[in-house]
Amino acid sequence: MERRKIITIIGGSGGMGRVFAKFFRDMNYKVILNARDELKLNCVADELNVSYESDLRVSVKNADFIMVSVPIRTTTDIINEIAPFLKKDATLFDITSLKTEVFEELKKAAQNYPINCLSLHPMFGPGIRAFKNYVMIVLKIKGTKNYSSKVNELISLFEAVGLKINEIESPEEHDKIMALTLGVPHMFNILFLNLLKRSGKTLNDLTEFTGTTFLLQKVFAESIIQREMEMFGEIQIGNKQFHKLLNIFENLIREYRQTIKEESYPKFHEFFKSGLKYSQKDKHFKDSYKYFYKFMEILKKE
Secondary structure: OOOOOEEEEEOOOOHHHHHHHHHHHHOOOEEEEEOOOHHHHHHHHHHHOOEEOOOHHHHHOOOOEEEEOOOHHHHHHHHHHHHHHOOOOOEEEEOOOOOHHHHHHHHHHHHHOOOEEEEEEEOOOOOOOOOOOOEEEEEEEEOOOOHHHHHHHHHHHHHHOOOEEEEOOOHHHHHHHHHHHHHHHHHHHHHHHHHHHHHOOOHHHHHOOOOHHHHHHHHHHHHHHOOOHHHHHHHHHOOHHHHHHHHHHHHHHHHHHHHHHOOOHHHHHHHHHHHHHHHOOOOOHHHHHHHHHHHHHHHHHO
């Protein structure tokens, strides 16, 4: 009988740790959770019917796979601490939202020890119910002579439940994309709510007079503001690529404000047409209004 593979999830009592603990448990892996809060760790392990080990080094020493699911700012420290204690041919990976620093730490670990390293970014949160058609971003790094088979084993598990695997070549490219697809939407929604707050009107008051556009935007913003504040801060503050985008955004706002102050319809039309021309190349463009009203139908039923 083939031995069950072991995966240790560091940060296993958190939201994403739980998601992947269930996933690997259902894939017949022996799951070991590790986290700092032993009481919470014990409760989560019991709830999920998996094992736990509060000693970090003990938790990883026999693991075939090790997943690091902790805040971005502590991920590199964890990788640096555990790498010397991993067994030969173990596969170490993170699931952080930023990659530049983590990638370098994993690369160094793979150079110094006989282990396999890669970096993953699941493009979903802890509220996910089914993986099908969601995206998993993969950055391959390096490892032993068995690197390809180890990485393919992991990726095949994700593909088996319908995850779409998208590979990115460099951590810099990853962080630039995340600045645009995570940092910018988060910023817009945080600013949207704070702008409304400074107007002096409550959301309940505004909703009484709202149209479809406002209602949908409000729902997006409220869903984001309820999530992990620390993670959102790290995604924006810790991403140098996002800092560059802020400069572009600042200039854009300045131009837009000047257009409105000058009451210049021609310049406004330029803004509008520029956005239209850009979005027309998107594959979802033609059906976007249909999607909009599907969302609205769901909201109106509530």
